[in-house]
Amino acid sequence: QEAATKPNVIILATGGTIAGAGASAANSATYTAAKVGIDKLIAGVPELSQLANVRGEQVMQIASESITNENLLQLGRRVAELADSKDVDGIVITHGTDTLEETAYFLTLVEKTDKPIVVVGSMRPGTAMSADGMLNLYNAVAVAGSKEARGKGVLVTMNDEIQSGRDVSKMINIKTEAFKSPWGPLGMVVEGKSYWFRLPAKRHTMDSEFDIKDIKSLPNVGIAYSYGNVDDTAYKALAQSGAKAIIHAGTGNGSVASSVVPTLQALRKDGVQIIRSSHVNNGGFVLRNAEQPDDKNDWVVAHDLNPQKARILAMVALTKTQDSKELQRMFWEY
Numbered sequence: 507q508e509a510a511t512k513p514n515v516i517i518l519a520t521g522g523t524i525a526g527a528g529a530s531a532a533n534s535a536t537y538t539a540a541k542v543g544i545d546k547l548i549a550g551v552p553e554l555s556q557l558a559n560v561r562g563e564q565v566m567q568i569a570s571e572s573i574t575n576e577n578l579l580q581l582g583r584r585v586a587e588l589a590d591s592k593d594v595d596g597i598v599i600t601h602g603t604d605t606l607e608e609t610a611y612f613l614t615l616v617e618k619t620d621k622p623i624v625v626v627g628s629m630r631p632g633t634a635m636s637a638d639g640m641l642n643l644y645n646a647v648a649v650a651g652s653k654e655a656r657g658k659g660v661l662v663t664m665n666d667e668i669q670s671g672r673d674v675s676k677m678i679n680i681k682t683e684a685f686k687s688p689w690g691p692l693g694m695v696v697e698g699k700s701y702w703f704r705l706p707a708k709r710h711t712m713d714s715e716f717d718i719k720d721i722k723s724l725p726n727v728g729i730a731y732s733y734g735n736v737d738d739t740a741y742k743a744l745a746q747s748g749a750k751a752i753i754h755a756g757t758g759n760g761s762v763a764s765s766v767v768p769t770l771q772a773l774r775k776d777g778v779q780i781i782r783s784s785h786v787n788n789g790g791f792v793l794r795n796a797e798q799p800d801d802k803n804d805w806v807v808a809h810d811l812n813p814q815k816a817r818i819l820a821m822v823a824l825t826k827t828q829d830s831k832e833l834q835r836m837f838w839e840y
């Protein structure tokens with residue numbers, strides 16, 4: 507294809523294992539993340555130039571477990587600038603896999619564009635045998651440059667699957683088949699061609715009421731994990747550190763231990779939003795007034811959002827409202 511007929515795809519690099527390097531090809535799990543620059547990554551997959559006119563930009567170079575709210579805002583703003591440009595048809599973000607699901611959901615909520623935004627990572631560093639980053643990146647550029655991906659929200663391409671950035675989550679930290687959505691992938695990408703099977707049903711990107719351009723900062727929202735014999739130490743500490751909302755990473759249906767209930771009721775009276783989510787492994791499904799009287803307590807439920815995704819929506823939502831009913835509406839709609 508001639509340059510003029512090929513789509514223009516920008517790759518924003520943030521680090522992660524896809525930019526990682528290990529001491530030997532046998533090191534698939536022992537390596538340093540965020541080592542290799544974007545130009546070298548692109549040069550490592552010459553086939554990208556058959557799919558698109560590709561240009562790289564190093565936005566940051568970090569392992570994704572260290573991504574801060576400031577990093578999220580910086581990335582989100584750069585994505586918005588590029589999406590506004592007539593010369594850009596699609597955007598790929600290379601990212602560590604540990605918090606990839608959080609960044610993908612954040613962008614889903616705040617980017618006002620129908621241009622494809624594809625977040626991609628890898629489970630093995632490029633120096634390892636059977637490294638998965640090259641193909642994942644090739645697939646990401648293929649999807650980001652395709653017309654069919656427009657308007658489908660922020661996407662994630664891992665292991666030949668096209669996942670919704672809203673739903674997808676890292677389910678295991680060792681297999682290349684690490685990313686799953688409880689509701690299934692949206693499609694497949696094979697040899698540079700996408701095959702679509704379903705569409706996201708939740709509000710996203712163009713249809714979202716949130717806009718990165720209006721967000722100056724993100725509020726403090728923390729997560730407290732629940733388990734047998736839990737007490738209220740973590741919840742109180744989060745509130746004391748200034749959390750505007752606490753995500754309860756609950757057992758089962760976001761259930762709350764009797765040792766914690768009075769503290770959460772008191773914190774809500776003090777103005778802290780309490781959001782019940784579930785840390786069950788295959789994806790939670792937390793319903794209002796099941797397990798706990800949310801109407802009476804004035805708590806919110808995260809429904810199927812896992813705790814880390816619930817934190818993202820809570821932060822973004824709190825830039826618009828402090829009203830728990832509005833928050834709950836947003837948790838149903840996004």
Ligand SMILES: NC(=O)C[C@H](N)C(=O)O
Pocket residue numbers: 521522523524539568569570571601602603604605627628629630
């Ligand atoms: N596979 C990975 O990318 C893991 C790495 N710790 C990261 O998130 O940056």
